[in-house]
Amino acid sequence: MMFGSNPFALIAEDVPAVVMQGYVVLMALLVAVGTLVDMLHKRSAEFFFLDWRRSRAAARRVLGAGERVALALRTLLYEVLSAGEFCNPARRISHLLMFYGFIFYVVATVVMVFGYTAPMTATPPLWPILWHLGALMVLVGGYWFFFFIRVDVAHEGRSPWRLRRADLFIGTLLVSVTFALIWAFMLLARYTTAAWVFFALYVLFTTLLFASVPWSKFAHMFYKPVAAFQKRVQEAEGSSTLPQPTTSGGGRCPPSRT
């Protein structure tokens, strides 16, 4: 029952659809601007192009367009879609849960807010199910990472409750999604006051998640695939400063418990 209900349609009488849609657009703009600021502040784009020019000058062979497309596809399949750069299987599963969960959650939010908040519009059950499922995947993968796998806890021996700026992204993501689920449950259970309280918390932490992009590691989802692609190109054109692997695929991701 809960999984098939569109929470945004339930509050559409009190919060006009256009306000919800404007909020989603604003958050998308915050991500775009935040990523740009992050790149300029850390000078990561400058470093990337500097390294790209260096590797082109050192290249032993020129890659054709087909080879570049093949490398891009391999990066997409291996590093992006299957989180292949994580050598620790637990960390890889946790990241995949968060990655796909976040995509399901965001896509379902956008579809439900823009498509199914008008009065008398029935929401196909697929989207609310995807929204709830995505949120649960983010929470399972996220809390697992936060309390057990996070390097501060597993390797630095710190308490999981010790928070630093590096926790801004994972912290706001987990709190925002947790409050979203509690809000959806309160709405359905008709605990009106509690539902509004949790809705306010959900909006607050969602805003914090997207507005804090310049200070958090949110932008990693954009620059990590680019860096992985660059590494593959450098290896293929012979400009990598690293030695050639001695086995096929050797050394790309050695099995690891960490």
Place this chain on the structure above:
Amino acid sequence: MPTFAYMTRCDGCGQCVDICPSDIMHIDPTYRRAYNIEPNFCWECYSCVKACPQQAIDVRGYADFAPLGHSVRVRRDEVSNTVSWKIRYRDGRLKEFTFPIRTTPWGSIKPPSAYPQPDQEALDSPLLAHEPEALMIERLPVLPRA
């Protein structure tokens, strides 16, 4: 010649934190990436460079004596049990070497935490940990008293 991490390659796995014998590789509290907290105390053992599964750690020379433009990169391969080095000289020459690195299986060496705590007698003893049995002798030789 301290270590540093390429921020776009490091994924904050913590292997360098575990292996650094000087305990100077740690995780940056702002970006959750590896960093060398005390470059002056880094003795260039390359343990973290070899342990890093992403090859995200490099070593740079001090500008006053290290030739600019050189690089010494390493790749560990657990499949073939080898470590490969690629040395680039300042004049552009490149040399590559590959060596076998293990005679025991990966993960077979116990970390210090897997051993029991030594008692007070062991702490007061002049013997180091696992001596004399790890030296495969019954007891250490001593100088005869005059």
